[in-house]
Amino acid sequence: MNMTTRSFNMLECSYVDVAEWVKVSDVVLVPIGSCEKHGPHIPLGTDSYITRAIVEGAASKANAPYTPLLPFGYSPHHMGEPGKGVGTVTLRGETLRRILYDIACSLIYHNFNKIVFVSHHGSNMKIVDDVLRRIRYQTGAFVCWYKTPTERELSIIRDLLKSKPEEAPGWHSGEEETAVLMAYTPNLVKMERAQPRSIHAPKFLGEKFLKTDGTPTVQFMGYEGIWIPLEHHEYSENATIGDPFIATKETGAAIIERAANHLAEFCKELKKVQVTIKNRDFADRA
Numbered sequence: 001m002n003m004t005t006r007s008f009n010m011l012e013c014s015y016v017d018v019a020e021w022v023k024v025s026d027v028v029l030v031p032i033g034s035c036e037k038h039g040p041h042i043p044l045g046t047d048s049y050i051t052r053a054i055v056e057g058a059a060s061k062a063n064a065p066y067t068p069l070l071p072f073g074y075s076p077h078h079m080g081e082p083g084k085g086v087g088t089v090t091l092r093g094e095t096l097r098r099i100l101y102d103i104a105c106s107l108i109y110h111n112f113n114k115i116v117f118v119s120h121h122g123s124n125m126k127i128v129d130d131v132l133r134r135i136r137y138q139t140g141a142f143v144c145w146y147k148t149p150t151e152r153e154l155s156i157i158r159d160l161l162k163s164k165p166e167e168a169p170g171w172h173s174g175e176e177e178t179a180v181l182m183a184y185t186p187n188l189v190k191m192e193r194a195q196p197r198s199i200h201a202p203k204f205l206g207e208k209f210l211k212t213d214g215t216p217t218v219q220f221m222g223y224e225g226i227w228i229p230l231e232h233h234e235y236s237e238n239a240t241i242g243d244p245f246i247a248t249k250e251t252g253a254a255i256i257e258r259a260a261n262h263l264a265e266f267c268k269e270l271k272k273v274q275v276t277i278k279n280r281d282f283a284d285r286a
């Protein structure tokens with residue numbers, strides 16, 4: 001089997017292929033998704049599909065393998081009310097940290113030195129600091145969290161979006177997410193169900209508070225440094241924070257290409273970085 005027939009997806013590789021992979025790339029991508037309520041026009045797996053689209057593109061451009069995607073993430077605020085049949089499946093922070101630790105330690109055991117977790121689901125980042133540090137301190141491996149362009153971090157795709165910044169183009173179910181799915185999984189986008197964007201401060205807080213996107217803070221008297229553990233439906237009933245109607249599949253294809261190129265350049269740069277592994281054994285694996 002030659003280079004062109006060895007899959008980038010480790011789930012499709014045999015151990016022979018993986019042994020070949022570690023000779024050409026000590027970087028491995030680990031896509032982490034979510035299964036959570038989005039707007040009525042796009043699936044629960046939206047963040048998972050977007051993560052996968054960008055990782056697949058980056059892996060081939062950077063000649064680096066990727067693991068299978070974890071389709072669940074940290075989504076407690078997307079559960080909705082009990083008994084409504086929303087479908088969100090959330091992992092507690094502790095559960096997700098344990099999964100990330102086990103995945104990273106397994107990969108380091110097999111000779112990968114640089115673990116790049118990739119996720120389009122911004123909330124996954126809220127709970128990972130301690131586990132990423134633990135992996136680094138215990139093994140010496142390089143480990144990082146790469147958030148694909150989303151939420152307020154749109155600098156690398158800003159010019160591709162038609163929405164105005166105040167229309168929250170990178171937020172839940174808006175232009176970016178709808179466009180990427182139109183390009184990547186068009187059969188999963190049901191625009192006849194799409195609803196106009198809805199975002200407001202939670203009503204129970206009263207009139208003095210402002211909220212303009214899905215960041216976990218609220219504004220009070222012009223100041224935004226106030227974090228409250230809110231439920232998503234308290235500030236957006238239809239889980240649609242950005243404008244889906246402006247999305248096109250051309251925009252989506254351009255976003256995937258741009259984001260995949262950026263992640264690939266990052267991985268290529270990372271291949272040059274020297275790290276010293278002090279412990280490859282995953283002795284506490286049982």
Ligand SMILES: [Zn+2]
Binds near residue numbers: 046047177
């Ligand atoms: Zn999303």
